[in-house]
Amino acid sequence: MQLRLAILANAGGVGKSTLSVHLAYEVSGQGFKVALLDLDPQRSLDVFCGLEGADVTETMAHVLSKDFKGNWKLVPVWDNSGVEVCQGHPTVAEIANDLVIRKRGEYTLADRLKKYPLPHDLIIIDCPATIGMLTINALAAATHVLVPIQLEMKAIAGSAELVEWCVTSASELQLEPRPPILGFVPSMYDSKIAMHRQYLDQLPDIAAQLEIKLYPAVRSSNEFKNASAYGIPIQKWRQLHPAAKDFTKIASDVVKLIKHK
Template structure:
């Protein structure tokens, strides 16, 4: 059973792409089949995965707007990363406008992924830092949303808008959509504001907040410039250990959800 995660937050600089790439690699390290879909026109998830965003035959733009078969757009990341990728680059900026005039515009990504969904255990979608038609497509295609949050004041402000959007998508377009978890990123325990915001998140969202915390980590910040997830760049770093822990937590949560019907009966 495939689970599709949208990694989303309209606020930039909170660790969406870092989390998408490193969670994909960490899930792949547990021998899961993983596809990462980059739908951010900046294409940072593509380059951070070690793939040249201008040197692939097809990108997610071609899939969404030109109806190129999804399987033709899938590329392999370097062998030590272990996951597949659908790339993005600046061409995707045009898709934001083109989608507005297309039939079933909110469902283009969901329909595209339906062709290849059964090939994977997990599909991760790295969303752009805005609540535009690309993000709507991701949320409509997803089963669950992972929300990376930097523990600072403004992060809480933006969270309300995102939650409202997710609820609207759930009500109108995708009834099965739910919050998979809130992921605290770039966390510095020495900072009292980080601790305060973290406590507020737990107070408001309870067990929706992942126990795993992603720390501020130099090796984690360096890894994208080397075109590699941190678990291949420096597998012993705190960043690598944290994302492996997150993958384990997600797998345990998924297993618990699958066991619920059996427990109820």
């Protein structure tokens, strides 16, 4: 049984795609096959993976359409790394509107993965920046959830709301088992910014109150931007850069879950 990890946040620019890409690369480096599914109409994964825009019939928009018959289109990235991507498309937003009125619309992605399963050990679902039908689809399809948190008041305050949304939505969708939140991931941390240090110090108490694991922070670094300019993860761009190790603990837990399953 594969692990399906939904990367959720209730705001944009919090590092969902950065986390998705670098976690995929880290896990694949340990010999596992990873699929990245891009549910974000902004198509951030195209940039991070060095991909050109794809025809709509080769994207997640087609996977969620009524015409899908199992012909997944996944593109291998990073020189046979073991990572493949099903790209996003702007029309995914239009598909989301159709899912609202479609029978079992909330379960479309879960149904696709059940009827037309992918052979990968890990599926990472990169979600949109807003909570809506696409995010509900990700939750319904996921076995676990991972939440990146930007070190700003609004993002931290919204973390409790997001946890409550996950619990309530899983209950309403009657998901069994309910996908647990694997952890919070502080993102874009800059130790030179006093506000970042202050909020990072507060997060352990918040995570403990919510009974959510808190992972080490992913630092802010221009090397992430430099790497994405070439469509590769920082581990390939600058292997010895300290930020290349920021995903090690999360990847270790994910690998343990894959092996357990």
